[in-house]
Amino acid sequence: MTTATATAAPAGLHAGAPRRGLVSKIVDRLGSGVIQVVMVLLGLFWLVPTIGLFVVSLRTVDVNNAEGWWTVFTKPAELTIKNYSDLLASGFTSSFWNTVAITVPTTILVIGIAAMAAYAFAWMEFRGRDTLFLIVVGLLIVPIQIALIPIAKMYGDMGIFGSIPGVVLFHTAFGLPFAIFLLRNFFVGIPASLLEAARMDGAPEWKIFVSVVFPLGKPAIASLGIFQFLWVWNDMLIALVFANTDSQPMTKALQSQMRQFGSNVDILSSGAFLSLIVPLILFFAFQRYFVQGMMAGSVK
Amino acid sequence: MTERLDGPAPAVPREEETSRGGASGPADTPSTKLRLGPSPAVAIAFLLPAALLLGVWVVYPIVYSLFRSLFDASGSGFVGLGNYATIFTDGSMLTTIRNNLIWVVVAPIVVTTLGLIFAVLTERIRWATAFKLIVFMPMAVSLMAAGVIFRLVYDEAPDRGVANAILTTVHDTFSSSQGYPEARPREGAQSAVAAQDGGVVTKQPAQAGQPVLIPIVGVKPATMPGNARPAKAVTGGGGLAGTVWFDFTPGGGGAPNQVDSGEKGLPGMTVEAVKDGKVAGTATTAEDGSFRFEGLPAGSYVVRLPQDNFKAAYNGLTWLGPTLITPAIIGAFVWVWAGFAMVLIAAGLAAIPRDALEAARIDGATEWQVFRRITIPLLSPVLLVVFVTMIINTLKVFDLVFIIAPSSVQPQANVVALEMWRVAFGGGNNQGLGSALAIFLLILVLPFMIMNIRRFRRENA
Numbered sequence: 001m002t003t004a005t006a007t008a009a010p011a012g013l014h015a016g017a018p019r020r021g022l023v024s025k026i027v028d029r030l031g032s033g034v035i036q037v038v039m040v041l042l043g044l045f046w047l048v049p050t051i052g053l054f055v056v057s058l059r060t061v062d063v064n065n066a067e068g069w070w071t072v073f074t075k076p077a078e079l080t081i082k083n084y085s086d087l088l089a090s091g092f093t094s095s096f097w098n099t100v101a102i103t104v105p106t107t108i109l110v111i112g113i114a115a116m117a118a119y120a121f122a123w124m125e126f127r128g129r130d131t132l133f134l135i136v137v138g139l140l141i142v143p144i145q146i147a148l149i150p151i152a153k154m155y156g157d158m159g160i161f162g163s164i165p166g167v168v169l170f171h172t173a174f175g176l177p178f179a180i181f182l183l184r185n186f187f188v189g190i191p192a193s194l195l196e197a198a199r200m201d202g203a204p205e206w207k208i209f210v211s212v213v214f215p216l217g218k219p220a221i222a223s224l225g226i227f228q229f230l231w232v233w234n235d236m237l238i239a240l241v242f243a244n245t246d247s248q249p250m251t252k253a254l255q256s257q258m259r260q261f262g263s264n265v266d267i268l269s270s271g272a273f274l275s276l277i278v279p280l281i282l283f284f285a286f287q288r289y290f291v292q293g294m295m296a297g298s299v300k
Numbered sequence: 301m302t303e304r305l306d307g308p309a310p311a312v313p314r315e316e317e318t319s320r321g322g323a324s325g326p327a328d329t330p331s332t333k334l335r336l337g338p339s340p341a342v343a344i345a346f347l348l349p350a351a352l353l354l355g356v357w358v359v360y361p362i363v364y365s366l367f368r369s370l371f372d373a374s375g376s377g378f379v380g381l382g383n384y385a386t387i388f389t390d391g392s393m394l395t396t397i398r399n400n401l402i403w404v405v406v407a408p409i410v411v412t413t414l415g416l417i418f419a420v421l422t423e424r425i426r427w428a429t430a431f432k433l434i435v436f437m438p439m440a441v442s443l444m445a446a447g448v449i450f451r452l453v454y455d456e457a458p459d460r461g462v463a464n465a466i467l468t469t470v471h472d473t474f475s476s477s478q479g480y481p482e483a484r485p486r487e488g489a490q491s492a493v494a495a496q497d498g499g500v501v502t503k504q505p506a507q508a509g510q511p512v513l514i515p516i517v518g519v520k521p522a523t524m525p526g527n528a529r530p531a532k533a534v535t536g537g538g539g540l541a542g543t544v545w546f547d548f549t550p551g552g553g554g555a556p557n558q559v560d561s562g563e564k565g566l567p568g569m570t571v572e573a574v575k576d577g578k579v580a581g582t583a584t585t586a587e588d589g590s591f592r593f594e595g596l597p598a599g600s601y602v603v604r605l606p607q608d609n610f611k612a613a614y615n616g617l618t619w620l621g622p623t624l625i626t627p628a629i630i631g632a633f634v635w636v637w638a639g640f641a642m643v644l645i646a647a648g649l650a651a652i653p654r655d656a657l658e659a660a661r662i663d664g665a666t667e668w669q670v671f672r673r674i675t676i677p678l679l680s681p682v683l684l685v686v687f688v689t690m691i692i693n694t695l696k697v698f699d700l701v702f703i704i705a706p707s708s709v710q711p712q713a714n715v716v717a718l719e720m721w722r723v724a725f726g727g728g729n730n731q732g733l734g735s736a737l738a739i740f741l742l743i744l745v746l747p748f749m750i751m752n753i754r755r756f757r758r759e760n761a
Contacts, residue, residue, distance in 0.1 A: 116348035124343040145738040148359035173357030234442030251444040272448040283440035
């Protein structure tokens, strides 16, 4: 910071703010007009692809193959919910429920197990605590690929390959480093007096955890919860390897239709849109926690 | 909903407060805590579930993969480092590594730069929150859905894919060259022109003062430009001039090889004056099909419509073809991650003390100087976090490549994370090579792992 101000200092030869002339005012106005236009264009750039998906999902394959989705503005009569009714009739609902059955237990497990570990890391004394926590920090970015082959073999030996519990446990384990890291950093900020008072009263640790730490940690737990939920809901790789056709979530079910993209565009577009509805609702409802979790999670 | 994306209240207490918590190293630990704290057995009980899961699902696989990578596909024959040698010698593997290199170099820079630009620009508009929500939204969407979204965007046909629709619209607005595929000259003894080398030439050389008539037939209604006006035979004026027109009278009537009323000129044609096999001058036809060579020395020239005029019109880019596939997928990646960069950097911007900026402005620094000399240095920690996070994400990129690249171009779009899956599960069934690729991926992220640990130790020392 010091170097920055020092290098900027030579510019300060004229004392006082320079008077702004009419010309510079006009330039300012023009500049802000240009910025507005650029921002509107950029916003459209980010919005249009998703709108495209939505419109495509509301038109038949034949219409989609014949003309671009933007013709909807002149031919709104071509819209239909046929793709969605076909999709629901085709058994896609079962993969929707598989996604729920994988995501909800994983999120609960990660929160519970990580909160316990985070409490131990934050408020208990034991040998090797700091080293162990550094290992957790290191595990934050281990690529999932490293575990695919070993765990597939292990699941095969145990006979749980292709089952929902197998997928859930894999997700839970790989969710833990981030979860422990996030919660430990939050728990450490709980005022010591609160915990010490409870300990002086002779409360057992599990009771302190349940009635003091967990309630105080709610904001961080909410952030973690939404993050973990979206992460598992949106996963494709783990599902591709560890789920079979009975336990497959939406991502895997849709992926299997990708080969004939053109002729399957009805299923793919409506399926993709259904799969992103839940995350979008969560995102808009809990965006504050989402942003907080993201900020806290990127190692500062 | 408002304000929530504008630098949220910190969820995690600041590091300074952690020392009071007594958990940031033995030096600060209050002595009272040891006395009151639970026994190590309790701590172990709290850690056990996490340790078990991490040990079995994360740590053990690292060891097993390391071991397994030294064996062949079936797992029975020891091959030493043979699988690793394959990674660095096999031709398709090298393409894969090259692609990862492109990803790592391009994507983090683009995402961080865009995030910075967005963060700065949003400070200048009133609807910043709406803008942030829009740009940030793709973060919540699965990469699978993002892949489907961009398969649609990148559709090659300009009347289906929005990317090429925009490109062709922009191209046709700024470029005069107009394609007339399947159009041909009206030939025959009466005609003054003939087809040659895919283009059209006059049978006889022409001179200034003699209008050159070039009748064209077979123009498809779809390729007839909207700005075409009724053709006009050139009369008078200096220099070599003439008319290129669609020699067809709608509704019948009209004489061949003559400009009749109701016949339209063909605008945007490139016309060349050729002497002794060399192009002496070029002109472009106007909306009524007329052309005139300016500043051409007197003499007789063969007038030619080169082949380019008869090529199909511009149709945009083959986004999903072998050459553009990686940049196209990086585009989708940027769409997904720019919001992350923007929100983090915007929070960093909000934390910059306003008086530092004001002081520099009062001292007469320009906005650019303030940005370059004060804002950027103060932001550098945040920029680094975003940049490193993006590097890690690009190394692990899988879903987007798998979904966006059609199966025929997947070899050209391949990346290490995808190749690992293909080799081990997607039909390859070679778990030895798959393990080696997984270890290779781990080695690639290792420096960042060490960096994270170091930074954490430093901040909590």
